[in-house]
Amino acid sequence: MSTEKSVWRKAFEWHEERLPLFSFLDHSVGSKYPAPKNLNYFWNFGSLAGFMLVVMILTGVFLAMNYAAHKDMAFDSVERIMRDVNFGWLIRYMHANGASFFFIVVYIHIARGLYYGSYKAPREVLWWMGILIFLAMMATAFMGYVLPWGPMSFWGATVITNLFSAIPVIGDPIVTFLWGGFSVDNPTLNRFFALHYLLPFVIVGLVIFHIWALHIPGSNNPLGIEAAPADKIPFHPYYTVKDAFGLGVFLLFYFAVVFWVPNMMGHPDNYIPANPMVTPPHIVPEWYFLPFYAILRAIPDKLLGVIAMFGSILILFVVPWLDTSRVRSATFRPIFRFFLVIFIINVAVLGWCGAQLPEGLPLYLGRVSTFYYFFFFLVLMPVIGWMETPKPLPASISSPVLKAAE
Amino acid sequence: MANTAPVHHAGDGETRRDFLLHSTIAFGAVGGAMAVWPLIHSMNPAADTLALSTTEFSLANLQEGQAITVVWRGKPVFVRYRTPAEIEAAQKVPLNELVDPQKDEDRVKKGEEKYLILVGVCTHLGCIPLGSKPMDPRGDFGGWFCPCHGSHYDTSGRIRKGPAPANLTVPPYQFLNDTTVRIG
Ligand code: HEM
Ligand code: FES
Numbered sequence: 001m002s003t004e005k006s007v008w009r010k011a012f013e014w015h016e017e018r019l020p021l022f023s024f025l026d027h028s029v030g031s032k033y034p035a036p037k038n039l040n041y042f043w044n045f046g047s048l049a050g051f052m053l054v055v056m057i058l059t060g061v062f063l064a065m066n067y068a069a070h071k072d073m074a075f076d077s078v079e080r081i082m083r084d085v086n087f088g089w090l091i092r093y094m095h096a097n098g099a100s101f102f103f104i105v106v107y108i109h110i111a112r113g114l115y116y117g118s119y120k121a122p123r124e125v126l127w128w129m130g131i132l133i134f135l136a137m138m139a140t141a142f143m144g145y146v147l148p149w150g151p152m153s154f155w156g157a158t159v160i161t162n163l164f165s166a167i168p169v170i171g172d173p174i175v176t177f178l179w180g181g182f183s184v185d186n187p188t189l190n191r192f193f194a195l196h197y198l199l200p201f202v203i204v205g206l207v208i209f210h211i212w213a214l215h216i217p218g219s220n221n222p223l224g225i226e227a228a229p230a231d232k233i234p235f236h237p238y239y240t241v242k243d244a245f246g247l248g249v250f251l252l253f254y255f256a257v258v259f260w261v262p263n264m265m266g267h268p269d270n271y272i273p274a275n276p277m278v279t280p281p282h283i284v285p286e287w288y289f290l291p292f293y294a295i296l297r298a299i300p301d302k303l304l305g306v307i308a309m310f311g312s313i314l315i316l317f318v319v320p321w322l323d324t325s326r327v328r329s330a331t332f333r334p335i336f337r338f339f340l341v342i343f344i345i346n347v348a349v350l351g352w353c354g355a356q357l358p359e360g361l362p363l364y365l366g367r368v369s370t371f372y373y374f375f376f377f378l379v380l381m382p383v384i385g386w387m388e389t390p391k392p393l394p395a396s397i398s399s400p401v402l403k404a405a406e
Numbered sequence: 407m408a409n410t411a412p413v414h415h416a417g418d419g420e421t422r423r424d425f426l427l428h429s430t431i432a433f434g435a436v437g438g439a440m441a442v443w444p445l446i447h448s449m450n451p452a453a454d455t456l457a458l459s460t461t462e463f464s465l466a467n468l469q470e471g472q473a474i475t476v477v478w479r480g481k482p483v484f485v486r487y488r489t490p491a492e493i494e495a496a497q498k499v500p501l502n503e504l505v506d507p508q509k510d511e512d513r514v515k516k517g518e519e520k521y522l523i524l525v526g527v528c529t530h531l532g533c534i535p536l537g538s539k540p541m542d543p544r545g546d547f548g549g550w551f552c553p554c555h556g557s558h559y560d561t562s563g564r565i566r567k568g569p570a571p572a573n574l575t576v577p578p579y580q581f582l583n584d585t586t587v588r589i590g
Binding site: 161 | 449450451452477479480481482527530531532533534553554555556570571
């Protein structure tokens, strides 16, 4: 074999010299990105989230080719997608359930960050970008759910936009502005579609910043200590293969739902056209909003309820400073870990409360859980950080393994 | 060349160049804001939406104790022909028992007390309270009940219990003759 470069290789290098596209990708998520060697499967969820974003954009673009953003046509156009458009049912079920799975993945991704202290210095801006992505996702999913124009769509849109009416003085003009009228109506549907199409691409932009910020310090790891160069391995092929395996497992779950129980996480009511004159007796948001909805309803005052609900998400921005401990991983902080696990269970309890009628036990429980939610961030995080003596940290990622081998 | 370098005047802090830079930025910002305003304002209600702002309807077929719902600006408006008992109940409530104190007589037209006309949108988060159809629950105070988060309104449409902060709104309306009303 000759050592002459093939013509393809030459063409490739010619192109790379002019636009180093491949080198850029290789440095971002390829063989030139060194990652700690001890990452566990919780580190799989970032790439899964990226994968779901691509799935949502792809299925969304094809849905949009058959969807009509008009109040007299929206519902029927979605039914037509389900019945007449070739594979329309598949594309729509992938999109509707894709939103749920996107949130599952992102919630696990956020919980991972909380557990291993990935929000701490020097990753605060990386963490902020993540919260911005989360906020943009919520806005996107909320507006997407309005598009099929069923009763849950319509009244969900009404209740959520009305949250802004709690703001003193400018609240009502803001709501009229959001609606483009005096109630949720055709102008509202139209703009929600435009924004629902736009925001996912804004998310793509935020994801680029998120990855950029990730590459400055590099990935955190389950031990939360700095990874020495000797303790790093190239992202490709080690983590591309590992992530691909995780993706396969994830797809089993995702498509099991898409094919066998595609309406499990939806509301049957939404298969009726919306009627602006009748509110269904029990309106609930999509499951991924329930914990925040429970916080809204736990507080008997309208304005304070709205403040608490938005506050419960915005508080994530200051978590890097609320946590006063310099040790990142909860593995070495047993007391913190105990309260963090309770916090995660507590969010699930809030979710359950959000789905119930706000009276009796669910209302009472919702109040206790709302209290714990804020108590954890505002009191437990700073106080445990001061008081707790963490377990001794290993000198390097390899050292515990090497010691065990001696 | 030395004579093109910015000349710093000792003491006054700001050079001519800084001044030009700052005023350019300020003009740019004002111009940018003016350019953005049409975009923002395009999202406010359009002329045709505003044109739908009035609705007329007839009370001729409404019987005592009945209620109808008419559509005004895409929202339901409740019209209830109140019974004497309902009117009396509404007038008797002491104002200090009310969350949003307002007299019944301020919520109806003089001489037409039997007709209660309200925007049928819960002042909490915008659901439509039940109570206009014969079989609907009317809540603990005989008026309307909002199923979304449990607000109770009385026979004057005033909030009595639950998370809603204010009474059901009375829309601007006038009697064109004995049986025709124009809202808006
Ligand atoms: C972050 C990414 C996205 C999320 C989380 C998301 C979420 C949603 C949700 C929850 C629905 C309602 C599903 C239902 O119950 O029917 C929906 C519907 C829809 N989405 Fe998206 N979406 C995303 C991206 C996109 C994109 C990029 C487009 C278009 C280019 C799009 C187009 C549509 C259309 C046309 C519908 C209405 C049809 C239907 O209801 O199935 N989506 N979206
Ligand atoms: S919208 Fe009526 S009680 Fe909340």
